[in-house]
Amino acid sequence: MQTLDNATTTHSSPATPLVVRANGLGKRFKKKFAVKEVDLEVHPGDVFGLLGPNGAGKTTIIRMLLGLLRPSEGEARVFGFDPMRQRAEVLRRVSAIVESPALYPGLTGRDNLKAMALNAGVRNPAKIEEVLERMNLTARAEDRFGTYSLGMKQRLCIAAALLTDPQLVILDEPTNGLDPAGMAEIRNLIKELAGQGRTVFLSSHLLNEVQQVCNRVAVIQHGKIIAQGLVEELVSSKTSVQIKVVPGDWEKAKQILQRQGWANQLRAEGDCLIIDGPISQGAAINKALATNGVFAAEIYARSQSLEEYYLDLTGEQFHSTEEIKSK
Amino acid sequence: MAIVMTPANIPSFWDSYRLELFKGSKQMFYKIMLGVPIAIPLVIMAIQVGVKIFSNVEVGIPSSNPFLSLTDLGSEGSFAIANRLMFVQFASIYGFILVIACALSVANEYRWNTIKMVATRQPSRIKLVLSKCLFGLSLVAVSTVSMLIGWFIWAMFLKFFYSVSLDITSDDIEAMGKGLKYFGIITLGTGIFALFAVAMTFLFKSVIGGIVGYLVFNALDTYVSQVGAQFANNTIPSIPEWAMPFLRGAQDMNPYLLHSSISRLTMQEKYVLASRTINNPLIITSNPVWLAWVMLAVYAIVLIGLALLFFVPRDIRD
Numbered sequence: 023m024q025t026l027d028n029a030t031t032t033h034s035s036p037a038t039p040l041v042v043r044a045n046g047l048g049k050r051f052k053k054k055f056a057v058k059e060v061d062l063e064v065h066p067g068d069v070f071g072l073l074g075p076n077g078a079g080k081t082t083i084i085r086m087l088l089g090l091l092r093p094s095e096g097e098a099r100v101f102g103f104d105p106m107r108q109r110a111e112v113l114r115r116v117s118a119i120v121e122s123p124a125l126y127p128g129l130t131g132r133d134n135l136k137a138m139a140l141n142a143g144v145r146n147p148a149k150i151e152e153v154l155e156r157m158n159l160t161a162r163a164e165d166r167f168g169t170y171s172l173g174m175k176q177r178l179c180i181a182a183a184l185l186t187d188p189q190l191v192i193l194d195e196p197t198n199g200l201d202p203a204g205m206a207e208i209r210n211l212i213k214e215l216a217g218q219g220r221t222v223f224l225s226s227h228l229l230n231e232v233q234q235v236c237n238r239v240a241v242i243q244h245g246k247i248i249a250q251g252l253v254e255e256l257v258s259s260k261t262s263v264q265i266k267v268v269p270g271d272w273e274k275a276k277q278i279l280q281r282q283g284w285a286n287q288l289r290a291e292g293d294c295l296i297i298d299g300p301i302s303q304g305a306a307i308n309k310a311l312a313t314n315g316v317f318a319a320e321i322y323a324r325s326q327s328l329e330e331y332y333l334d335l336t337g338e339q340f341h342s343t344e345e346i347k348s349k
Numbered sequence: 350m351a352i353v354m355t356p357a358n359i360p361s362f363w364d365s366y367r368l369e370l371f372k373g374s375k376q377m378f379y380k381i382m383l384g385v386p387i388a389i390p391l392v393i394m395a396i397q398v399g400v401k402i403f404s405n406v407e408v409g410i411p412s413s414n415p416f417l418s419l420t421d422l423g424s425e426g427s428f429a430i431a432n433r434l435m436f437v438q439f440a441s442i443y444g445f446i447l448v449i450a451c452a453l454s455v456a457n458e459y460r461w462n463t464i465k466m467v468a469t470r471q472p473s474r475i476k477l478v479l480s481k482c483l484f485g486l487s488l489v490a491v492s493t494v495s496m497l498i499g500w501f502i503w504a505m506f507l508k509f510f511y512s513v514s515l516d517i518t519s520d521d522i523e524a525m526g527k528g529l530k531y532f533g534i535i536t537l538g539t540g541i542f543a544l545f546a547v548a549m550t551f552l553f554k555s556v557i558g559g560i561v562g563y564l565v566f567n568a569l570d571t572y573v574s575q576v577g578a579q580f581a582n583n584t585i586p587s588i589p590e591w592a593m594p595f596l597r598g599a600q601d602m603n604p605y606l607l608h609s610s611i612s613r614l615t616m617q618e619k620y621v622l623a624s625r626t627i628n629n630p631l632i633i634t635s636n637p638v639w640l641a642w643v644m645l646a647v648y649a650i651v652l653i654g655l656a657l658l659f660f661v662p663r664d665i666r667d
Contacts, residue, residue, distance in 0.1 A: 142360060
């Protein structure tokens with residue numbers, strides 16, 4: 023089996039093609055489990071989204087992957103290495119931003135990067151200017167970090183993360199507090215990192231965002247992974263048929279569909295009727311409607327959004343940070 | 350096309366130490382702190398110049414009886430006066446500021462939430478702790494140089510103030526020797542207290558915790574040291590029976606305490622009190638001097654060990 027290291031570097035590592043693997047991972051604080059029985063698989067080149075509401079245990083998992091927290095049970099491997107026992111081997115391949123973007127508030131952006139370069143053993147000063155330029159921060163490089171907006175702080179932290187040449191970039195809620203332009207910028211950056219062959223592991227409570235950038239996702243709820251797989255597969259696991267009829271035919275169409283036994287799966291959304299079920303039913307539905315004098319303007323298969331998938335899976339509504347704060 | 354990624358260098362201890370120096374050099378607090386031992390004497394000298402201009406200052410440097418003090422810092426010449434001003438009076442306050450500065454170097458990582466950033470780049474937590482300890486000791490060392498500059502300038506100024514020759518006399522050399530020896534030992538003590546503050550701050554993750562821990566330790570150590578020595582020297586009048594076991598305990602502990610070790614190395618064995626030469630009640634003269642040196646080294650090693658113990662195996666949650 024070819025390992026990632028064999029494929030991309032000259033360093034040897036235990037034989038595993040997985041970038042991150044967690045088996046039965048759990049963390050207990052005092053008597054309460056923050057995460058429990060977590061199994062994860064992140065493949066090379068993935069943009070992996072760890073999706074869950076605030077407090078679900080996303081950051082705890084990230085901390086265990088980085089060796090900041092010692093697991094109470096189970097095991098984690100990053101590039102085949104144990105983050106607690108082989109921390110150096112893990113951290114030299116990984117760059118991470120854990121929780122809020124934090125650097126030294128009294129130091130300028132450039133000085134913060136110099137500090138982080140020293141801390142990461144980076145000896146090429148040109149790298150600092152390179153990442154400043156990459157994150158569009160050159161003009162504000164001499165301003166103190168404490169004066170930066172949240173978006174700029176996030177960008178500087180990402181710049182610090184890119185000082186090394188990480189094979190895995192871990193971003194914990196990278197778009198938290200950013201405006202739409204800032205969020206789009208981070209999304210583009212993530213895509214760019216993935217395009218360079220890096221694996222990206224991000225946590226988020228923003229379903230839409232995860233769907234836009236991630237190819238693989240794990241959904242965590244109350245500290246447990248409740249679903250995991252390719253985003254494409256998860257959202258297409260439940261398809262529905264979407265029918266567009268003119269508003270005057272709505273009632274008639276509903277009656278016809280109820281007679282056909284599809285009433286339980288029927289719901290209205292916008293100016294469309296949605297019937298949960300495989301697209302193979304499309305012809306039968308069309309026939310039933312047409313026979314009774316209702317002609318659909320459009321009939322097409324409709325995949326679920328990740329949000330719908332999550333709601334179906336958990337029956338819970340997602341709460342954004344802002345909503346939680348306002349409570 | 351995928352790019353070839355090389356695993357990053359593992360940062361060395363030297364990298365981590367340079368990071369501490371770099372951060373320290375960029376912070377105004379540390380700059381001001383290191384300038385204070387020169388700035389304060391300069392301010393006082395400016396006042397003294399005013400005094401000299403507007404009033405008659407007697408020619409000649411006043412001398413003092415060396416045995417009137419628990420420590421002999423010389424009796425003749427401007428350096429004897431500067432020894433007391435800088436190494437005793439100023440150093441006692443400044444040492445506390447140094448301890449706070451060392452605690453801050455750790456506490457700020459938690460306050461600014463940068464500890465996670467640091468700990469996910471430097472894989473060795475041992476190097477991380479040792480670099481903090483070495484930074485604290487470096488701060489003490491640099492401030493020592495600053496103190497020595499302030500001390501020298503002040504001593505030379507006193508010659509001008511008392512209208513005597515600016516030449517270095519034999520009395521000056523004697524006082525310099527005594528002062529430097531005393532200050533050297535006091536500096537070692539400050540370094541050990543700085544390590545204590547670093548260890549406590551790793552434990553409590555806040556500067557308040559670090560400082561309170563230091564103050565409690567300092568107060569207890571001073572109290573037990575002095576009580577133990579006074580009990581051994583029979584200078585405590587009318588001891589109630591119930592207190593005897595505690596006082597004996599304090600006496601037994603005395604050779605191993607930090608303050609008693611520093612006192613053993615810095616204080617003179619006899620001094621003058623009300624025209625009588627008596628034994629110094631704050632030291633036990635039977636305690637060997639070599640043991641005091643050994644204890645200073647033991648404290649330094651134990652405190653670094655405690656800092657490692659408090660940080661290395663612990664989860665980083667904050």
